[in-house]
Amino acid sequence: MIRNPVTRRLTHAALAVAFWLTAFPAAGATTETSQSGPAQAHPGKADPRTETVLIRNTTVIDGTGAAPQPGVDLLIRGDRIEAIGESLQASEGARILDGTGKFVVPGLIDTHVHLQFPIVFQLSPEEKTVVVDHTPKAFLYNGVTTVLNVSAANEWILPRREAQRNGELVAPTIYALGESFKPVDGWGSRHGGALEDAAAARRMALELVDADVDGFKLIIEDGLGSQGTHVEMPDDMLQAIAEVASENGMPLYSHAINLHEYHRAVDIGSRAIIHGLEDPIPEGDTLIEELIEGGITVVPTASLFESFLHPDPAAGLELQDPVLEKTLPGFLLQRMRDPDYMAEEKRLFSQASNMDAYTWAESRLPVFRENITRLHEAGVKLAVGTDGGGTVGYNYQGYNTPWELKILVECGLTPMEALVAATRNGAEVIGIDNEVGTVETGKLADLLILTANPLDDIENIRRIEWIIQQGQPHPRDEFAFQP
Numbered sequence: 001m002i003r004n005p006v007t008r009r010l011t012h013a014a015l016a017v018a019f020w021l022t023a024f025p026a027a028g029a030t031t032e033t034s035q036s037g038p039a040q041a042h043p044g045k046a047d048p049r050t051e052t053v054l055i056r057n058t059t060v061i062d063g064t065g066a067a068p069q070p071g072v073d074l075l076i077r078g079d080r081i082e083a084i085g086e087s088l089q090a091s092e093g094a095r096i097l098d099g100t101g102k103f104v105v106p107g108l109i110d111t112h113v114h115l116q117f118p119i120v121f122q123l124s125p126e127e128k129t130v131v132v133d134h135t136p137k138a139f140l141y142n143g144v145t146t147v148l149n150v151s152a153a154n155e156w157i158l159p160r161r162e163a164q165r166n167g168e169l170v171a172p173t174i175y176a177l178g179e180s181f182k183p184v185d186g187w188g189s190r191h192g193g194a195l196e197d198a199a200a201a202r203r204m205a206l207e208l209v210d211a212d213v214d215g216f217k218l219i220i221e222d223g224l225g226s227q228g229t230h231v232e233m234p235d236d237m238l239q240a241i242a243e244v245a246s247e248n249g250m251p252l253y254s255h256a257i258n259l260h261e262y263h264r265a266v267d268i269g270s271r272a273i274i275h276g277l278e279d280p281i282p283e284g285d286t287l288i289e290e291l292i293e294g295g296i297t298v299v300p301t302a303s304l305f306e307s308f309l310h311p312d313p314a315a316g317l318e319l320q321d322p323v324l325e326k327t328l329p330g331f332l333l334q335r336m337r338d339p340d341y342m343a344e345e346k347r348l349f350s351q352a353s354n355m356d357a358y359t360w361a362e363s364r365l366p367v368f369r370e371n372i373t374r375l376h377e378a379g380v381k382l383a384v385g386t387d388g389g390g391t392v393g394y395n396y397q398g399y400n401t402p403w404e405l406k407i408l409v410e411c412g413l414t415p416m417e418a419l420v421a422a423t424r425n426g427a428e429v430i431g432i433d434n435e436v437g438t439v440e441t442g443k444l445a446d447l448l449i450l451t452a453n454p455l456d457d458i459e460n461i462r463r464i465e466w467i468i469q470q471g472q473p474h475p476r477d478e479f480a481f482q483p
């Protein structure tokens, strides 16, 4: 079966329709028509497909980079934005939200997550389940309405992607790459599924196409940076995967960190490189031109590398930020406040990476930041991803997504540019920019209502009052951790 991005988008549109037909399985209404389905399943409640929400007198920052639109109304019907303008009329029964003094932005898109990872090593199986089960809500609580899960066993992630689409799992909209490609003894092989040779890679690629994943993730890296503690992906393996991808319209997402790996990721036509660059770009190197020519987006995951060493300063020295407290299960936060516990975490991660990962991170941080500045100034497109949940330190899922925006601003992006990176650019990385990522008529209503202007201070992206997911407004506390 030959695919291209257009047919893949149509597949998603069809799934969105299927969502409404199957969203209320409790009433056995899986085959109901659009007239009777949800109304029967939720007697006395308005039909969510035609329900209208009117946000009155607000400022829209639409995620395209265009100037804010103050004093406008925003009308949502069902899951779509129907109109943006002055003094809009809503039908009777519409839900009215007062947007006075508030700011409507697109929901954030995190293009590098691992919903399956529990942040730390030292948890009992029961505790791990609590953490992992809560993770999707941790993203919503922090304003992330779409995620790209870049590696997880197919049998783990694909049912969750399906459950989210069916309305059975409270979660951001999940896109999933399934299992990642890595050679035997390659980086990430400790998570299983490592490949013997190019033929095995080709078989796996075809299986992933059949499983209808949203793209391929390739781990090119041979260990953190240029340390070479693991096996780098051989060239014939890389080519085999790229070939199946190109035959089937599958975008490639490359995990690369150093200059050599970056060039390999560029050469196979990656859609995005999902880590920052640890090497200075030498005089005369053509990397930047090639990234721009190839339309390749870089997802720097800067907060990941920082989180090896410290949490987002917003968390506070005692990890006492109330937002963090509502993001994480209390028992986990309590332990992460203990320096001895964190020292053991770091020892375990260094053991898993066969090197002193923390000395490495500390030495590379300035270069990661310089490269963000340099790539951005040269016109390379950046998007937001956190690698949330990976066991490296203070790598909080959901909570770290706004931190990533803040680091982008520290590296020279304007707050507006950081917001675009986290919304429209993220949608482009996943290939869903015709559906979400900007506040525009006809698009899915995945929105945040903020109580302060994120363009004044990007930290205000955390001042969330409402999370609107596919047209349904949720007060933020609905997604707070409940013990």
Ligand SMILES: [Zn+2]
Pocket (backbone or CB within 6 Å): 112, 113, 114, 150, 387, 390
């Ligand atoms: Zn990752």
